[in-house]
Amino acid sequence: GPDAIITKRQEYFFPATAHFYKEPPQIVGGSMQYLFDHNNKKYVDFFAGVSVMNCGHSNPQILKDTIEQLNNIQHTTTVYLTQPMVELAQRLAEIFPGDIKRTFFCVTGSEANEGAMALARLYTKKNGFIALTGGLHGRTHLTLSVTGIPMWRLDDHLVKENIFFIERPYSADSSYEEAMDKSLQQLDAVLKSQGNELCAMLVEPIQGNGGIIMYPKNYLKKVKTLLEVHNVLLIADEVQTGYGRTGKMFCIEHYDVVPDIIVTAKALGNGIPISTFSTTDEIAKAYNRPSASTFGGNPVAAQTALSVLHYIEENNLVQRSNELGKYLKQKLEQIASPLIQEVRGCGLMLGVQIQSPSSSVTSAEITDIILEEMKDRGFIIGKNGLNRDVIAFQPPLVISKEDIDAMVVSMEAVLEQISF
Numbered sequence: 001g002p003d004a005i006i007t008k009r010q011e012y013f014f015p016a017t018a019h020f021y022k023e024p025p026q027i028v029g030g031s032m033q034y035l036f037d038h039n040n041k042k043y044v045d046f047f048a049g050v051s052v053m054n055c056g057h058s059n060p061q062i063l064k065d066t067i068e069q070l071n072n073i074q075h076t077t078t079v080y081l082t083q084p085m086v087e088l089a090q091r092l093a094e095i096f097p098g099d100i101k102r103t104f105f106c107v108t109g110s111e112a113n114e115g116a117m118a119l120a121r122l123y124t125k126k127n128g129f130i131a132l133t134g135g136l137h138g139r140t141h142l143t144l145s146v147t148g149i150p151m152w153r154l155d156d157h158l159v160k161e162n163i164f165f166i167e168r169p170y171s172a173d174s175s176y177e178e179a180m181d182k183s184l185q186q187l188d189a190v191l192k193s194q195g196n197e198l199c200a201m202l203v204e205p206i207q208g209n210g211g212i213i214m215y216p217k218n219y220l221k222k223v224k225t226l227l228e229v230h231n232v233l234l235i236a237d238e239v240q241t242g243y244g245r246t247g248k249m250f251c252i253e254h255y256d257v258v259p260d261i262i263v264t265a266k267a268l269g270n271g272i273p274i275s276t277f278s279t280t281d282e283i284a285k286a287y288n289r290p291s292a293s294t295f296g297g298n299p300v301a302a303q304t305a306l307s308v309l310h311y312i313e314e315n316n317l318v319q320r321s322n323e324l325g326k327y328l329k330q331k332l333e334q335i336a337s338p339l340i341q342e343v344r345g346c347g348l349m350l351g352v353q354i355q356s357p358s359s360s361v362t363s364a365e366i367t368d369i370i371l372e373e374m375k376d377r378g379f380i381i382g383k384n385g386l387n388r389d390v391i392a393f394q395p396p397l398v399i400s401k402e403d404i405d406a407m408v409v410s411m412e413a414v415l416e417q418i419s420f
């Protein structure tokens with residue numbers, strides 16, 4: 001039973017293993033935007049396994065292709081040719097922004113960011129990286145070191161000297177414009193003093209784990225202009241924001257700027273692990289060593305990804321994300337509650353900043369109460385932010401207006417009922 005599973009988890013997992021809820025639900029099934037637990041209780045999923053299941057759980061149309069591929073050939077490595085991996089690379093070149101054309105396949109977001117960083121080093125023949133406070137780029141040694149969330153970050157002496165953080169263009173205490181100016185000034189200063197040593201800056205076009213932080217529209221364009229002067233590349237970490245999540249195919253399109261390297265993962269495989277780092281002809285040439293990933297471009301993952309891209313296109317999921325995102329955002333903004341400080345984000349990547357009205361309880365504690373209450377009412381929602389006090393709404397893009405309406409009604413009731 002579930003109690004036994006919770007006990008085993010406590011006994012055999014690392015104590016620091018993150019989980020939501022006092023007792024995480026034991027999920028045994030999923031169908032599109034719905035999840036089912038061991039008691040056959042139904043939930044509407046507003047978190048999509050951290051922005052992975054954009055096309056819905058066990059989507060039958062996609063699974064059909066996955067299973068067919070499993071029956072044909074399951075694994076080869078990139079050393080041989082398979083149709084799906086080559087076709088997927090071509091399809092990605094068609095949808096990536098600008099001249100981004102060549103793709104290296106890996107398995108996780110962390111691994112793809114590592115690859116992108118290695119590529120930037122090889123191309124520029126320089127070593128240092130710039131990253132934003134509040135950013136999150138993975139769990140490997142180097143990606144942890146460029147992660148700007150204090151509780152995650154590895155402040156490691158091996159690479160420390162080569163990593164420069166600048167403040168993200170967001171502050172609860174100042175306007176977006178002021179925060180942007182400050183961030184750009186810091187970037188300019190770092191580039192002037194260290195530009196000859198720096199190879200790339202990594203950014204999430206919307207910070208996910210950092211609390212759904214979107215930047216002022218012209219921020220990344222200004223960043224790119226400054227970086228170019230010093231031959232420093234821009235790496236867009238679209239691991240969480242890619243494939244329709246924010247109402248564009250890629251979030252970077254909101255900012256009217258083309259990165260040098262784009263990194264994607266999560267939603268590409270709709271639950272089957274696959275990730276990419278991709279770049280132009282010119283930059284790709286600099287990756288001057290034989291390189292193959294055992295599982296990267298695996299035919300099952302690649303065929304699934306092709307099916308995902310087809311499904312997104314056929315069902316207009318990018319537009320759906322944009323429209324339903326506007327609808328949900330408006331509904332969240334209309335909730336009158338002293339616990340809500342701000343609603344942020346775009347498309348179906350929305351965050352509600354929670355604030356505490358009392359010194360006896362923290363905003364993080366209130367956030368946890370809201371998560372628990374919403375779960376009991378049949379809604380799985382997420383949380384993130386530097387203080388774990390931002391409620392995240394990142395549902396499968398196939399979600400319906402009716403699901404959104406029902407969730408908002410419950411959310412209002414939960415907020416109403418919490419008092420201190």
Ligand code: PMP
Pocket residue numbers: 050107108109110111113136137138139204208209237238239240265266
């Ligand atoms: N980059 C971003 C923006 C992420 O959100 C994450 C994971 N949450 C990662 C990188 C790391 O991806 P993975 O867990 O697949 O290694």
